[in-house]
Amino acid sequence: MAVPREKPGPRNGPGDGGAETLLSVQDLTVRFPTADGTVDAVRGLTYTLAAHEVLGIVGESGSGKSASSLAVLGLLPPTARVAGTVTFRGRDVLGMRSGERRSLRGRRIAMIFQDPLAALNPVHTVGDQLVEAVRAHQAVSRKAARARAADMLDLVGLPRPEGSLGAYPHELSGGMRQRVLIAMAVINEPDVIIADEPTTALDVTVQAQILDTLIAVKDAVAAAIVLITHDLGVIAGMADRVLVMYAGRAVETGGTARVFASPRMPYTVGLLGSVPTPDSAGGQLWPIPGAPPSLIDLPEGCPFSPRCPLAADRCRQEEPRLVPADGRGHHVACHRWAEVAGRDVSADLFRGLRPGPTGGPG
Numbered sequence: 001m002a003v004p005r006e007k008p009g010p011r012n013g014p015g016d017g018g019a020e021t022l023l024s025v026q027d028l029t030v031r032f033p034t035a036d037g038t039v040d041a042v043r044g045l046t047y048t049l050a051a052h053e054v055l056g057i058v059g060e061s062g063s064g065k066s067a068s069s070l071a072v073l074g075l076l077p078p079t080a081r082v083a084g085t086v087t088f089r090g091r092d093v094l095g096m097r098s099g100e101r102r103s104l105r106g107r108r109i110a111m112i113f114q115d116p117l118a119a120l121n122p123v124h125t126v127g128d129q130l131v132e133a134v135r136a137h138q139a140v141s142r143k144a145a146r147a148r149a150a151d152m153l154d155l156v157g158l159p160r161p162e163g164s165l166g167a168y169p170h171e172l173s174g175g176m177r178q179r180v181l182i183a184m185a186v187i188n189e190p191d192v193i194i195a196d197e198p199t200t201a202l203d204v205t206v207q208a209q210i211l212d213t214l215i216a217v218k219d220a221v222a223a224a225i226v227l228i229t230h231d232l233g234v235i236a237g238m239a240d241r242v243l244v245m246y247a248g249r250a251v252e253t254g255g256t257a258r259v260f261a262s263p264r265m266p267y268t269v270g271l272l273g274s275v276p277t278p279d280s281a282g283g284q285l286w287p288i289p290g291a292p293p294s295l296i297d298l299p300e301g302c303p304f305s306p307r308c309p310l311a312a313d314r315c316r317q318e319e320p321r322l323v324p325a326d327g328r329g330h331h332v333a334c335h336r337w338a339e340v341a342g343r344d345v346s347a348d349l350f351r352g353l354r355p356g357p358t359g360g361p362g
Helices: 065-073 098-104 126-135 142-155 174-186 204-221 232-238 256-261 266-273 313-317
Strands: 021-034 037-050 054-058 081-088 109-112 192-196 224-229 241-246 249-255
Touching: 021 065, 021 224, 037 065, 037 224, 037 249, 054 065, 054 232, 065 081, 065 109, 065 192, 065 224, 109 174, 126 142, 126 174, 142 174, 142 204, 174 192, 174 204, 192 204, 204 224, 204 232, 224 232, 232 256, 241 256, 241 266, 249 256, 249 266
Parallel strands: 054 224, 054 241, 109 192, 192 224
Antiparallel strands: 021 037, 021 081, 241 249
């Protein structure tokens, strides 16, 4: 994976100037009570999203990526305990009444879900579902809404858009269904699009087409994107800024090119080193040993310390805060980040390490 070039465009990280802030998430926490204890799914997450920006959120499964975005939209189950501050254009989202939040969802903030076959209603045609999405937020006739739906299907590159309006989801391929979800997300021209793993289970060729479509549609409706993915290659090609999550927290954030060229958190180094690149063809990859921790009763210290080759006593006793790594919006949560600077992104930190008896480095 090539290191991304620095993209011109909005920057709105901590300490940066930039375009108008659309979405601000401050100290967001999400907790789920269970029979075994409380799951701290999101722990004090803070980020901002500027107009027209693409923010990539990455991390292993269970790191809190999707839970944080579902909390923003109010789509978590009633048992979830959400705290913190979420503002959209200065309005308090978490404090909104249910009716106000419903008017916000789909109109000003839209979401592209991970599984289009599950997200689309199997007993209604594509056209009926797109028409419903328009008329739920705009006082237009069914005829006008249907014309708008056809235009959106054409915009996302679906062949024969008029004919596709009468199709049921199961009659479309996976890539076509994903295009329908993108069309549904942007049909009301939202300001923010949250895309949760929008290319899961698609082959590489179709994935590239879908991502190109997403960027083209984003530009057409002048939206900003929060892109949630496991794929660092996708982030390299699309995101202006990246936020790396681990155990419910942000552990590194900054401009994508800057973070990928000089990661300061061992976890980020490990993620980058686990990705095949043209330079590593035929060579061995060095995955991060062990597994992410349980989010029930997390022990003291840095949650990554059992898997980290640089972990010291302080790391096991005190969880690091997110601090500036430079004066250009690059922040990191690591006590030993200065020692990581300049390390080879091929993950030489992890070379030769193997999981020990407890899942940490042996």
